[in-house]
Amino acid sequence: MATTLKIGLFGFGCVGQGLYHVLNNSKGFKADIVKIAVKNKSKERPLEKSLFTFDKYEILDNPEINVIVELIDDADEAFNIVSYALSKGKHVVTANKKMVASHLKELYDLQHKYNVSLLYEASSCGSIPIIRTLEEYFDNEQVAKITGIFNGTTNYILTKTISEKLSYEDALKQAQEKGFAESDPTNDVEGFDAKYKAIIIALHSFGVFSKPEEVLNIGITALSNYDINYASEKGYKIKLIPTIKKLDNDQISIFVLPKFVDKNNHLFSVDNEFNGVIVDGEFSGEQFLKGKGAGGHPTGAAVLSDISALSYGYKYEYKKHEQHNYLEFTNDVFVKIYFRYNTEIDLQKLNFAEITERYSGGEYNYVVGYVSLQNLIDNRPYLLKNKLFVAIVGDEITNKKADILKLNKTASEKA
Numbered sequence: 001m002a003t004t005l006k007i008g009l010f011g012f013g014c015v016g017q018g019l020y021h022v023l024n025n026s027k028g029f030k031a032d033i034v035k036i037a038v039k040n041k042s043k044e045r046p047l048e049k050s051l052f053t054f055d056k057y058e059i060l061d062n063p064e065i066n067v068i069v070e071l072i073d074d075a076d077e078a079f080n081i082v083s084y085a086l087s088k089g090k091h092v093v094t095a096n097k098k099m100v101a102s103h104l105k106e107l108y109d110l111q112h113k114y115n116v117s118l119l120y121e122a123s124s125c126g127s128i129p130i131i132r133t134l135e136e137y138f139d140n141e142q143v144a145k146i147t148g149i150f151n152g153t154t155n156y157i158l159t160k161t162i163s164e165k166l167s168y169e170d171a172l173k174q175a176q177e178k179g180f181a182e183s184d185p186t187n188d189v190e191g192f193d194a195k196y197k198a199i200i201i202a203l204h205s206f207g208v209f210s211k212p213e214e215v216l217n218i219g220i221t222a223l224s225n226y227d228i229n230y231a232s233e234k235g236y237k238i239k240l241i242p243t244i245k246k247l248d249n250d251q252i253s254i255f256v257l258p259k260f261v262d263k264n265n266h267l268f269s270v271d272n273e274f275n276g277v278i279v280d281g282e283f284s285g286e287q288f289l290k291g292k293g294a295g296g297h298p299t300g301a302a303v304l305s306d307i308s309a310l311s312y313g314y315k316y317e318y319k320k321h322e323q324h325n326y327l328e329f330t331n332d333v334f335v336k337i338y339f340r341y342n343t344e345i346d347l348q349k350l351n352f353a354e355i356t357e358r359y360s361g362g363e364y365n366y367v368v369g370y371v372s373l374q375n376l377i378d379n380r381p382y383l384l385k386n387k388l389f390v391a392i393v394g395d396e397i398t399n400k401k402a403d404i405l406k407l408n409k410t411a412s413e414k415a
């Protein structure tokens with residue numbers, strides 16, 4: 001790759017402008033933004049008019065431009081832009097997690113076919129360098145599990161509901177006023193955003209391709225004061241946690257669910273809009289990364305780091321996929337959950353394999369027990385519609401029903 005990078009930038013919103021600012025304030029690194037493509041013709045721009053275009057091909061077919069930086073908010077159009085650029089032999093940097101997670105295999109194949117590099121550090125947990133950490137530091141060591149807080153908006157809401165006792169609705173409103181949450185917060189609060197990141201991280205940690213439609217995401221929209229009180233009484237915080245875990249039989253389980261987190265967990269102290277990632281290496285043990293998961297400057301900094309990596313010819317090697325392409329994605333696991341419900345029908349729906357704790361009161365009921373992930377997937381629409389709250393309890397994930405009895409026995413012996 002030529003040392004002087006000539007950039008064609010798509011999008012000049014929060015991250016595009018953040019990148020522009022970070023790039024102009026970074027010493028010792030030279031890259032020129034040749035052209036910026038945007039969408040809205042009537043919007044005022046803070047830079048010279050001649051720098052902007054509304055025609056994507058003015059950038060994509062410009063032979064002077066050797067790097068495409070894709071920072072638009074439309075995942076379908078982003079895929080059109082990125083796949084076209086790769087097929088024209090241009091290297092690409094993107095922050096678009098939905099686009100990357102939805103087309104991972106195609107993007108992997110395109111990079112090989114055209115011998116080009118696609119980097120997307122900013123797509124997963126903003127400024128936290130998780131993908132390059134997995135690619136470079138954990139390239140040979142096996143990873144056992146990855147968990148974390150991958151979404152700043154939900155973490156902000158959850159922090160405010162627990163520490164300031166705000167209601168879910170008031171905390172969401174505050175997050176929107178502060179610009180953390182969009183006017184339609186579905187992507188964040190229902191766990192889609194965290195799921196896209198988990199899918200990307202699962203490829204770099206375990207070499208497994210998974211699709212958004214096969215990975216469970218249940219967010220925090222059903223959270224009530226009953227659940228907050230339950231957590232507070234036990235000294236827990238509630239966090240929205242993606243889990244990516246290798247099981248005994250060379251299978252990988254991935255899901256996004258709220259979780260009760262105790263004070264021994266690194267994620268307990270990750271509050272407000274911050275993100276955190278715990279990588280559990282088979283030999284190195286737990287490594288914990290914390291940082292700003294969103295915002296123009298932190299995300300712009302991650303994009304700049306990828307642009308800089310391109311200047312020395314960096315490519316993801318996807319070593320974990322090359323080494324472990326026998327690992328398979330599965331939803332055939334049991335997890336231990338807290339389930340707050342209204343009626344016996346609600347409880348029957350989830351068909352618990354084992355119940356370890358039960359409460360029935362005048363106002364609400366809950367159980368704690370083991371349930372199959374597939375049952376949660378099948379009943380996701382029912383849970384959302386009826387605002388029934390589910391949260392992971394503890395760290396037990398097993399793919400064998402017999403293990404549940406063993407886990408249960410060990411837990412009661414410990415108690």
Ligand SMILES: NC(=O)c1ccc[n+]([C@@H]2O[C@H](COP(=O)([O-])OP(=O)(O)OC[C@H]3O[C@@H](n4cnc5c(N)ncnc54)[C@H](OP(=O)(O)O)[C@@H]3O)[C@@H](O)[C@H]2O)c1
Nearest residue numbers: 011012013014015037038039040071072073095096294295
């Ligand atoms: N915001 C964050 O903190 C953050 C963090 C990590 C990753 N990301 C990801 O980064 C990307 C950009 O997010 P953002 O927050 O910067 O979005 P944003 O503020 O809404 O800006 C989006 C930009 O994309 C432009 N655009 C939309 N459709 C386009 C098209 N078809 N052709 C050319 N330009 C188009 C818009 O043009 P106009 O200016 O004309 O409207 C605007 O400049 C998204 O994929 C997002 O998921 C964001």
